[in-house]
Structure formats: structure tokens, C-alpha cells
Amino acid sequence: MPHSTVTDPVAPSSPTEEDSVLPDAPPHAVDEVKEEREEADENEQEDGDTIREAPKADVKLEDIFNDDDEDDDEFSSSGAATAKVESSPPAAPLQLAPAAKYTDPEVMLAFYQRLFPFRYLFQWLNHSMKPSNDFGHREFAFTLQNDAYLRYQSFPTGDLLRKDILRLNPSRFEIGPVYTANPRDRKTLRKSTAFRPIAKELVFDIDLTDYDEIRTCCDKANICHKCWSFVTMAIKVVDAALREDFGFEHIMWVYSGRRGAHAWISDKRARNMDDQKRKALAGYLELIKGGAQSGKRVNVKRPLHPHLARSLDILKDHFQRDILEDQDPWAEPQKAERLLQLLPDKALNDALRKKWDTAPGRSSTSKWADIDALAKSGASKTLDGKALLDAKQDIVLEYTYPRLDVEVSKKQIHLLKSPFVIHPKTGRVCVPIDTRRLAKFDPLGVPTVTELLGEIDEYDGRDLREEGEGKKAQDYEKTSLKPYVDYFRSYVAGLLKDEKGVKREREDDDAMEF
Amino acid sequence: MIRQDYNRIDPKRRSTLDHKKKQFATPTYKQQEYPHRLNLYEIPPTAEITLEQFEQWAIDRLRILAELEACSFRNKTLTETAAYITPLLQKWLPLHSNSSSSAGAQDENLKLERQKDHYSHFILRLAFSSTEDLRRRFARIECSLFKLRFQNDDARERQAFVESLQLDWEVVSEEEKRTLATDLQNATPGLRKQEVEEGGWFKVDFETVPELVESRRVFLKRGKAYVPVREQMSMVLAGFNERVDKGLELAARALPRLDEDDRLTPILNHLSRNFATPDSTLSDSDSALPGAPINAASIDHLSQHFPLCMRNLYMTLRKNSHLKHFGRLQYTLFLKGIGLTLEDCLIFWRQAFKLITDDTFNKEYRYNVRHAYGEVGGDATRRGRGYSPFSCQKILTEHPPGSGESHGCPYRHFSADNLTTLLQTTGVNDRDVLRGVKEDVEKKRYHIACNRVFDWYVHF
Known part of the structure; x- marks a missing residue:
């Protein structure tokens, strides 16, 4: 039933009801547009399977299914959008767009229907074009609008996943592992041991709340450009380690929609790792352990492990700019005391303390420089230059090294939010981050679902006036989501290409044995 | 003994065999x-x-x-x-x-x-x-x-x-060893320069040496771990x-x-x-343990005789009227082990969580208690009588408590000061005992520390 939401992607809801309108809620105000929508929703509730076959009478069937010339049938094309004009005032969506809220079920539905890249999601998880168990035995978990949580959903193909998502309209959904059997059949298996996870992408989770003790700009769920640089640093370090040390190639970073990022590693070798291996890998990358009370949190052995030496190299510049200048972590005296705790030499500390006490408001950059200056001037007789250098390196690592939520990475069965879903609190799309342009990624500039729907309407409005013929643009191409979907598509294409190679090699191997 | 077919015949070839003859061949x-x-x-x-x-x-x-x-x-x-x-x-x-x-x-x-x-x-x-x-x-x-x-x-x-094992190890060439010498040296702690240059090195998939990878004691490059001969034990063990x-x-x-x-x-x-003896298991007989019957009301009184981990859980429960998941599980199974029936156990928890409504209790906690007793969940034929009470081994090694959690073993998971305070609040005020406990804990002999306190109670 593309037309229902197409007619009116953003509900004409007043602020008072924006949260509460459920698809089958009784109408508050009966105006023409709304009535039509409700009716369509009832259709959907009653027979989800025949949705597509039940267009409204005043829309021509060909108009809805006129995307024959395109291979991407999951994106409803603008053909349907042109059909709508007869039934609704063209200006309405634009004028209502800013007021509508992203949690509105109607908005979610329109997003899934018109923008969500189901096809590429399917290929990404299936590792081939042809439906296989990699997708069919994969667990999905839906969080419905009423906060009910549905686990162990599975689908033979991406189209069926799409259909069910349109039916249930979940506020978000998560991706789990591939199991030995179809998750829906798990209770019918004779032996409970026959149902166990066998593969999942290796995942990492970075969350800015883990940086609360060292970030000064924001806290809790809030973020700004300054603290996003923590995530940037983390991505650089982890990405480098995964590629250079572990030899993984298919790594996709995804903005989590609010204050962090996820990594999905789809290399076959990574997918097949069991929990013990995942734990080892997480341990390799984990450096900062212990709580706020445990004193010095980084104590690494010397000489530095090549991974740490490389990380330090990456992080050094960030430390100057993003930590000392932007975060200014030791501006206040009691915070500077924390810095002194981390330094090894008592006499030097006393000299530093004295100097800083006489000059309140000295910036962190200056204080950091003071350490070396005073050390050189011979403020301490007992000073061990090597120990000081090591301590300084440890401090740089403590303030910049990635703080991963390692529990997420250790277990195959951990569910992680799918890319491209909407973060329920911010309305932002969980878009992939192109690591080649990592520094330019702006989490606050990531489009929200309402903006995107507005963009479609704007485009269609413009398109209509110009009456341009030619290939009809898919809905995502009309919006600022385009670069992200394009990136996802090319990433998935790369993965599929390699996967094909792997399969062929394997078949060849088999053939050689006889 | 049972014969296992490690080398099954390829299905395509099998058809060429004469089954009638083969079946009875010795x-x-x-x-x-x-x-x-x-x-x-x-x-x-x-x-x-x-x-x-x-x-x-x-x-x-x-x-x-x-x-x-x-x-x-x-x-x-x-x-x-x-x-x-x-x-x-x-x-x-x-x-x-x-x-x-x-x-x-x-x-x-x-x-x-x-x-x-x-x-x-x-x-x-x-x-x-x-x-x-x-x-x-x-x-x-x-x-x-x-x-x-x-x-x-x-x-x-x-x-x-x-060498007889024929493990899948690739020897690192002299040339490669020379180019990577610094990295190998830095990545592998406790190896002298000479050993790096002269010793043998193996290249293996990093998955085969998870311990070395986890503690960052090995050099990794493009998915291969460079392992010195000395570390071969961890590989053989794996x-x-x-x-x-x-x-x-x-x-x-x-x-x-x-x-x-x-x-x-x-x-x-x-x-x-x-x-199975060293692990505590629930006796199969359904008959009650000897002694006075234990019910929900007698837990308060009995708790003074509990081991410290359970005492700690009990005290936390009374203080907060709540316990987190692993705490509830550890304590429930202990109560089950000392002979509290499921009905009494549910009464106990319902009364203990006094800040929550009946509705919440039934929704969020009831199931877990019943599950621990083997009443619900999983496959009815397999769950038996639910979980056994946790052994010390399990409490010591699995799931260390995180923030806000109070399960685990106080001797192991508490700092020395906090442990002493806890022991004092439970009435252990003998200085020798406290000192002994401290020494035991430093040597990681948590059992002995626990036994020491128990001995003291018995002779007190």
C-alpha cells in the first residue's frame, strides 16, 4: 500500500497526539486525508500479505508498479508519488514536515517503505545474491512501537524481511547471528543442542558515555563536534589494527544514531570466529581497564607492542589538538591534580604544582609543556627520564585510546542494531561512515528521518513543475541519504566480489581431491 | 571400546564397494x-x-x-x-x-x-x-x-x-625475520635480542594462539601470528x-x-x-534434610551461619530490598541447596523485594526463581531439577561482580579493607583470624580464608 503514506508521508498530527497515534488508534479528528490513511492501515492490519494488491481505486495499478525498468523494486519510485497529487493538496506535506515527529509510526513506515535499503542489507548479510542460509537462518529482533521485543525472527529473503517490517513497523530492529537451523524452528528441534549460533559478523561498539570521565564538553547522551573526535580517533586505531594486524578487509563503520559507532566486520574468517577467539581479539584491542577509582588506568609494558606503538603514532596529533586544546582536561586545579597522580616523580610534581598554583587558569597545553620544561631545567634531582617519558605515553593513551564496550564483541549471540534504522531518541539514520573521509563525518549533520521525507516531497514538488522525462529517480536518490546508500552499495559489492572468489576457490579445492 | 570412523569413505566412492562382502569382513x-x-x-x-x-x-x-x-x-x-x-x-x-x-x-x-x-x-x-x-x-x-x-x-x-604432530605451522624465513626484527622483539616480551635473531619463529593463523593474542604477547601481521619456538606450548595446548x-x-x-x-x-x-564429588550437587532424594524444617521466615535467623558470600548477599538484600541478577541466582540456588522449597523461596523473595509491586514481581522475578528450581524453561525432559547451587569454583571464577552487583566471593572480589570491615560487621573481631584471612587472601587461598573464619565460628 505505497500510496497511503506516499500521499502523506508526514502525518498531519497536532503536537498533542504525535506520540500516541498508533496505526489502528481511533481517529481524533476526521478529515479527509486522515480517514483515508486509517482505512489503508486497516487493510494492512487485516491482511498484510495482500497489501500490494490492494491499491486505492483512484490510483492506476500501472502507476504503482511502473518500475519495471528498474531493478530496485524495494524503493518505490516517484511514479506512485505522481499519482498522489490528485488525492491530496500538494502543499500539505511541506508545511507539516517540521512539526511531525520521527517517532510517529507513520513516519517510520514511510521511511521503511521508501528509503530503507533492504536489498543491500540482504546482500550484505547473505554474502551473495542467491538467498542462502547465511540470511535465512539469521536472527532478527524487532522492537515494536509498543516496546514489545520480538526475538528469533528470520526470513528467507530480503523481500520477506521488508514485508514483515512494513507489517510490524518496528521502531528499530537488531541483527543477530546465523544459527545452525532456522530460528523460527528452534522449538521444534528434537535436541536443544542442535540450535546454536555458528557465525556472525565480528562487531565493535564505541559509546561516548565511556569517555565521560575524560571529556569536558558534554556528558551522558549529549555529543558535540569536540567529543566526536574521540570516536574518530577510536575508529582510526581499531580500523588500522583490524586491517594490518588481523588482515580483515571488509570493515564497515556505522554511526549508531546518537553518541557512538559500531563496526561490522564481514570477512569470512571473522564471521566464523567462536566466542573464545572473539574474546582474544577484544582483549588484544582493550587497553583501558578498571573503574574510575583504580588510579592509573594504563600501564603497558615496555617496549611498546607494535600495535600500541602504531596507535600512539596515530593518536599523538589528536592528543595535541583534540585533547589538550579542545577538551582542556586539566584546566582546573583539582583536575590538574589527577594529571600529577599519573606522573612518576614526586619532586617534579611539587615543582609543577607550585608553578600552576601561582598561575591559575593555565591551559592544559601549557601545563603539558611545563612537564618537559621543568624536567629539563632540573627541578628534580631524582628524575628518571625514561620513566617520565613512559608515563607521558601512558597518559596520551589513557586520554585517547579507544574505549570499547568489549562485551559486545565477545559473544556471537550479541544482537546489534542494524545499519540504516532510525535512532528512536534523535531520529537520525544509522548511516555507514566512510573511513576514507572519516574526518569530515559530522554526526550532527546526519539526516533525520523527517528531513529525508521532507526532501522527497521537495524533490517531487520540483520534479512535478519541471515535468522532466527520463529515468525516474529512486526515492533515496532524492535525499541526502544518497551518499550513504551509495557507499553501502559499493561496500557490499566489494564484499560479494570477494565472497564469490572464496567460494570458487573452495569448489576448486574440493575438485582437486579426486 | 567404540570404534569411531574418522575417515569416512567419500559417498561417491562408497558405491563401488560390495556391501555384502564388506559388511562381515573382519x-x-x-x-x-x-x-x-x-x-x-x-x-x-x-x-x-x-x-x-x-x-x-x-x-x-x-x-x-x-x-x-x-x-x-x-x-x-x-x-x-x-x-x-x-x-x-x-x-x-x-x-x-x-x-x-x-x-x-x-x-x-x-x-x-x-x-x-x-x-x-x-x-x-x-x-x-x-x-x-x-x-x-x-x-x-x-x-x-x-x-x-x-x-x-x-x-x-x-x-x-x-614435530610428529604435523601442525599447520609455517617457518618464518631468515629474510623476513630480519625485516621484522624490531617488531618481533617489541611484541614478544622477555625475549633477548639474540633469541629473536637466532631462534626459530613460526607463522600461524592468529586463531590458533588466542591466549597470546589476548594478552598482546605476539606480533600480528595480516592475520598471521609470529610465534617464537618458546611459545609452542600454548599452541600445542590449544x-x-x-x-x-x-x-x-x-x-x-x-x-x-x-x-x-x-x-x-x-x-x-x-x-x-x-x-562429581568436589562439586556440590543436589541430592536426588526429595526427602528434607535432617534438622528443623527451613521456611521463608527462618532465613533471617539462619543467615548468621551462612558463609560470607551468602551473608553478604543477604545483608545487601536487606539493605536495598533488591539484588541484581547474578546475586539473585547465586542466593536462590544456595537457598535451594539448604532445603528451602520453591514455594517458600518465592515467598522469601516476594517479601524481600518490598519496594516493588506484586505485578512487577510476578512479571520480572518469579520466572527466574522458578527456573532456578527447574520448574520452567528449556526442555522439560532435560532441565531435571534445575541448576545446582554454585560451587566455590564457579563463584570464584565466573562472572566477577560489576558495579552495583554483590554476588561473587568477598574474599576474592573485595578489597582488603572492605573485606575486613565486612568480617567485622558479621562479628569476626579476633585479630589473629583477621590477619590470617588477610594473608590467605594475599596468597589467593580464598578457600582457606573462608575455612579459617568458619573454624573460628565453630570454636567460638
């Missing part, structure tokens, strides 16, 4: 030879032994395993364990190196020793394959036994053994571990074929039951 087994002292137990034994030998050999090995497990429970270090176990091994399960005899591996006594080691391993493998829990324990202890023997082995023979796990899995599947057998099954059952 199976020919490769006669086992034991050129090395150590054994990865890959090939099951095939020769005939008497029932007495079957039982006796298994019992002898079981003794060793039980002692080894006890050592790990008492947190003994590797050297302490070795010192303790070596004489026992001499007595029950001797295994000499080739160099100990003039005839080398051909010596009849050596053959016999190795045969016994081989057979007893497989007998116990069969006996301990029935449940997940037994399998895990068996694999863990067999690994520590193997490790012990591997370390004590004669260096030359060990090398010969490792290989051993993997084979035992796989073997146990296969044995578990083969076990039902023994169902009709009335000679071996009783012996195997008996063996696996004996092994």
Missing part, C-alpha cells in the same frame, strides 16, 4: 604404537583389555584428575601443583620418557605405561561425555594434566613429539584442547549405543558419579 585395526611419551589421544584404543583393567585403569586416572581439580580449587600455583601431583602420578599413573630405559620406546614397561595412559583417557572420556558440565570439567583437567606433563618432558623428546573437546562431543553422540550394554554402563556411571 575389521583390521592399526596396532597402536607409542613412540612418544605424550599423546594427543587422537586414535581410540582397539586392543582388548579385561573388565578389571578397564575399571582399575580408569579409577587410577580419576584419582589424579580429582587431585588436580582440588589443586585448582585451592588456587595453587603451577609449581605447587606440580610438586604435589608428581609423587601421586608416580604411584597411580607413571609415564616415563624414552630416555629412562635403555630400550627406548621399545621397552615393555614403557609400552604398558603408555597403554594404560591411553586407555584410561578414553574410558574416562566416555564416562564424562554425558553432560555438558562433565565434559567441560573433564576437558579442563585433562588439559592441565597434559600441560604438566608437557612441561616436565625431556626437551629433546618434546621436540620430537611436537591443539590438545581442541581435540579433547571434539572427541568428547563425538563420544557423547556415541554413548547411547552403549545403552544395552550391562557390563560397561554401570562402571561408566559409577566413574562419572565419583567425579
Whole structure:
């Protein structure tokens, strides 16, 4: 039933009801547009399977299914959008767009229907074009609008996943592992041991709340450009380690929609790792352990492990700019005391303390420089230059090294939010981050679902006036989501290409044995 | 013993066989030879032994395993364990190196020793394959036994053994070694420069050395780990571990074929039951334990006699009127273990969580308690009577408490000061005891610390 939401992607809801309108809620105000929508929703509730076959009478069937010339049938094309004009005032969506809220079920539905890249999601998880168990035995978990949580959903193909998502309209959904059997059949298996996870992408989770003790700009769920640089640093370090040390190639970073990022590693070798291996890998990358009370949190052995030496190299510049200048972590005296705790030499500390006490408001950059200056001037007789250098390196690592939520990475069965879903609190799309342009990624500039729907309407409005013929643009191409979907598509294409190679090699191997 | 088909015939080829003839052909087994002292137990034994030998050999090995497990429970270090176990091994399960005899591996006594080691391993493998829990324990202890023997082995023979394994190791070329010298040196702590240059290095998939990767003690490049010869033990161990796990899995599947057998099954059952002693298990009899009946109301009074971990949980529960998940589980199973019925246990928890409504309790907590008692959840035929109470081993090693959680073992998971305070609030004010506990804890002898406090209570 593309037309229902197409007619009116953003509900004409007043602020008072924006949260509460459920698809089958009784109408508050009966105006023409709304009535039509409700009716369509009832259709959907009653027979989800025949949705597509039940267009409204005043829309021509060909108009809805006129995307024959395109291979991407999951994106409803603008053909349907042109059909709508007869039934609704063209200006309405634009004028209502800013007021509508992203949690509105109607908005979610329109997003899934018109923008969500189901096809590429399917290929990404299936590792081939042809439906296989990699997708069919994969667990999905839906969080419905009423906060009910549905686990162990599975689908033979991406189209069926799409259909069910349109039916249930979940506020978000998560991706789990591939199991030995179809998750829906798990209770019918004779032996409970026959149902166990066998593969999942290796995942990492970075969350800015883990940086609360060292970030000064924001806290809790809030973020700004300054603290996003923590995530940037983390991505650089982890990405480098995964590629250079572990030899993984298919790594996709995804903005989590609010204050962090996820990594999905789809290399076959990574997918097949069991929990013990995942734990080892997480341990390799984990450096900062212990709580706020445990004193010095980084104590690494010397000489530095090549991974740490490389990380330090990456992080050094960030430390100057993003930590000392932007975060200014030791501006206040009691915070500077924390810095002194981390330094090894008592006499030097006393000299530093004295100097800083006489000059309140000295910036962190200056204080950091003071350490070396005073050390050189011979403020301490007992000073061990090597120990000081090591301590300084440890401090740089403590303030910049990635703080991963390692529990997420250790277990195959951990569910992680799918890319491209909407973060329920911010309305932002969980878009992939192109690591080649990592520094330019702006989490606050990531489009929200309402903006995107507005963009479609704007485009269609413009398109209509110009009456341009030619290939009809898919809905995502009309919006600022385009670069992200394009990136996802090319990433998935790369993965599929390699996967094909792997399969062929394997078949060849088999053939050689006889 | 059960014969396992490791090399199944390729289905395409099978059709060329004449089944009628093949089916009754006498199976020919490769006669086992034991050129090395150590054994990865890959090939099951095939020769005939008497029932007495079957039982006796298994019992002898079981003794060793039980002692080894006890050592790990008492947190003994590797050297302490070795010192303790070596004489026992001499007595029950001797295994000499080739160099100990003039005839080398051909010596009849050596053959016999190795045969016994081989057979007893497989007998116990069969006996301990029935449940997940037994399998895990068996694999863990067999690994520590193997490790012990591997370390004590004669260096030359060990090398010969490792080479005979044909593990998938690629030797790092001299040239590559030179280009990577600094990285190898930096990544591998405790290696002298000379050793880096002259010692042998292997390139293996990083998955084969998870321990080294996890503690960042190995150089990684493009998915390959560069391992010095010295670390080969962890790789051999990983290989051993993997084979035992796989073997146990296969044995578990083969076990039902023994169902009709009335000679071996009783012996195997008996063996696996004996092994279960160090772990607390719930007695199978439903009859109440001797003494006054325990109900929800008597917990308050009884709690003063609880071990410290449970006492701590009890006190936290009373203070916060709430416990987090693992705390509830640990405590529920303990209460179950001391004989509290499910009904009383539910009453106990309902009353203890006084800040929440009946509705919330029924929705969020009731199920877990019933699950712990084996009333609900999972497969009805398999869940039995729910979980056993946690053993000290489990409490000490699994799920260390995080923030806001109060399960675990106070002796292990509390800081020294907090532990002393806790002991004092529970009435332990004898200075000698407190000092003793502190020393025990420093040496990681948590059991002994706990026993010390218990002793003090008894004599108080």
C-alpha cells in the first residue's frame, strides 16, 4: 500500500497526539486525508500479505508498479508519488514536515517503505545474491512501537524481511547471528543442542558515555563536534589494527544514531570466529581497564607492542589538538591534580604544582609543556627520564585510546542494531561512515528521518513543475541519504566480489581431491 | 571400546564397494604404537583389555584428575601443583620418557605405561561425555594434566613429539625475520635480542594462539601470528584442547549405543558419579534434610551461619530490598541447596523485594526463581531439577561482580579493607583470624580464608 503514506508521508498530527497515534488508534479528528490513511492501515492490519494488491481505486495499478525498468523494486519510485497529487493538496506535506515527529509510526513506515535499503542489507548479510542460509537462518529482533521485543525472527529473503517490517513497523530492529537451523524452528528441534549460533559478523561498539570521565564538553547522551573526535580517533586505531594486524578487509563503520559507532566486520574468517577467539581479539584491542577509582588506568609494558606503538603514532596529533586544546582536561586545579597522580616523580610534581598554583587558569597545553620544561631545567634531582617519558605515553593513551564496550564483541549471540534504522531518541539514520573521509563525518549533520521525507516531497514538488522525462529517480536518490546508500552499495559489492572468489576457490579445492 | 570412523569413505566412492562382502569382513585395526611419551589421544584404543583393567585403569586416572581439580580449587600455583601431583602420578599413573630405559620406546614397561595412559583417557572420556558440565570439567583437567606433563618432558623428546604432530605451522624465513626484527622483539616480551635473531619463529593463523593474542604477547601481521619456538606450548595446548573437546562431543553422540550394554554402563556411571564429588550437587532424594524444617521466615535467623558470600548477599538484600541478577541466582540456588522449597523461596523473595509491586514481581522475578528450581524453561525432559547451587569454583571464577552487583566471593572480589570491615560487621573481631584471612587472601587461598573464619565460628 505505497500510496497511503506516499500521499502523506508526514502525518498531519497536532503536537498533542504525535506520540500516541498508533496505526489502528481511533481517529481524533476526521478529515479527509486522515480517514483515508486509517482505512489503508486497516487493510494492512487485516491482511498484510495482500497489501500490494490492494491499491486505492483512484490510483492506476500501472502507476504503482511502473518500475519495471528498474531493478530496485524495494524503493518505490516517484511514479506512485505522481499519482498522489490528485488525492491530496500538494502543499500539505511541506508545511507539516517540521512539526511531525520521527517517532510517529507513520513516519517510520514511510521511511521503511521508501528509503530503507533492504536489498543491500540482504546482500550484505547473505554474502551473495542467491538467498542462502547465511540470511535465512539469521536472527532478527524487532522492537515494536509498543516496546514489545520480538526475538528469533528470520526470513528467507530480503523481500520477506521488508514485508514483515512494513507489517510490524518496528521502531528499530537488531541483527543477530546465523544459527545452525532456522530460528523460527528452534522449538521444534528434537535436541536443544542442535540450535546454536555458528557465525556472525565480528562487531565493535564505541559509546561516548565511556569517555565521560575524560571529556569536558558534554556528558551522558549529549555529543558535540569536540567529543566526536574521540570516536574518530577510536575508529582510526581499531580500523588500522583490524586491517594490518588481523588482515580483515571488509570493515564497515556505522554511526549508531546518537553518541557512538559500531563496526561490522564481514570477512569470512571473522564471521566464523567462536566466542573464545572473539574474546582474544577484544582483549588484544582493550587497553583501558578498571573503574574510575583504580588510579592509573594504563600501564603497558615496555617496549611498546607494535600495535600500541602504531596507535600512539596515530593518536599523538589528536592528543595535541583534540585533547589538550579542545577538551582542556586539566584546566582546573583539582583536575590538574589527577594529571600529577599519573606522573612518576614526586619532586617534579611539587615543582609543577607550585608553578600552576601561582598561575591559575593555565591551559592544559601549557601545563603539558611545563612537564618537559621543568624536567629539563632540573627541578628534580631524582628524575628518571625514561620513566617520565613512559608515563607521558601512558597518559596520551589513557586520554585517547579507544574505549570499547568489549562485551559486545565477545559473544556471537550479541544482537546489534542494524545499519540504516532510525535512532528512536534523535531520529537520525544509522548511516555507514566512510573511513576514507572519516574526518569530515559530522554526526550532527546526519539526516533525520523527517528531513529525508521532507526532501522527497521537495524533490517531487520540483520534479512535478519541471515535468522532466527520463529515468525516474529512486526515492533515496532524492535525499541526502544518497551518499550513504551509495557507499553501502559499493561496500557490499566489494564484499560479494570477494565472497564469490572464496567460494570458487573452495569448489576448486574440493575438485582437486579426486 | 567404540570404534569411531574418522575417515569416512567419500559417498561417491562408497558405491563401488560390495556391501555384502564388506559388511562381515573382519575389521583390521592399526596396532597402536607409542613412540612418544605424550599423546594427543587422537586414535581410540582397539586392543582388548579385561573388565578389571578397564575399571582399575580408569579409577587410577580419576584419582589424579580429582587431585588436580582440588589443586585448582585451592588456587595453587603451577609449581605447587606440580610438586604435589608428581609423587601421586608416580604411584597411580607413571609415564616415563624414552630416555629412562635403555630400550627406548621399545621397552615393555614403557609400552604398558603408555597403554594404560591411553586407555584410561578414553574410558574416562566416555564416562564424562554425558553432560555438558562433565565434559567441560573433564576437558579442563585433562588439559592441565597434559600441560604438566608437557612441561616436565625431556626437551629433546618434546621436540620430537611436537614435530610428529604435523601442525599447520609455517617457518618464518631468515629474510623476513630480519625485516621484522624490531617488531618481533617489541611484541614478544622477555625475549633477548639474540633469541629473536637466532631462534626459530613460526607463522600461524592468529586463531590458533588466542591466549597470546589476548594478552598482546605476539606480533600480528595480516592475520598471521609470529610465534617464537618458546611459545609452542600454548599452541600445542590449544591443539590438545581442541581435540579433547571434539572427541568428547563425538563420544557423547556415541554413548547411547552403549545403552544395552550391562557390563560397561554401570562402571561408566559409577566413574562419572565419583567425579562429581568436589562439586556440590543436589541430592536426588526429595526427602528434607535432617534438622528443623527451613521456611521463608527462618532465613533471617539462619543467615548468621551462612558463609560470607551468602551473608553478604543477604545483608545487601536487606539493605536495598533488591539484588541484581547474578546475586539473585547465586542466593536462590544456595537457598535451594539448604532445603528451602520453591514455594517458600518465592515467598522469601516476594517479601524481600518490598519496594516493588506484586505485578512487577510476578512479571520480572518469579520466572527466574522458578527456573532456578527447574520448574520452567528449556526442555522439560532435560532441565531435571534445575541448576545446582554454585560451587566455590564457579563463584570464584565466573562472572566477577560489576558495579552495583554483590554476588561473587568477598574474599576474592573485595578489597582488603572492605573485606575486613565486612568480617567485622558479621562479628569476626579476633585479630589473629583477621590477619590470617588477610594473608590467605594475599596468597589467593580464598578457600582457606573462608575455612579459617568458619573454624573460628565453630570454636567460638
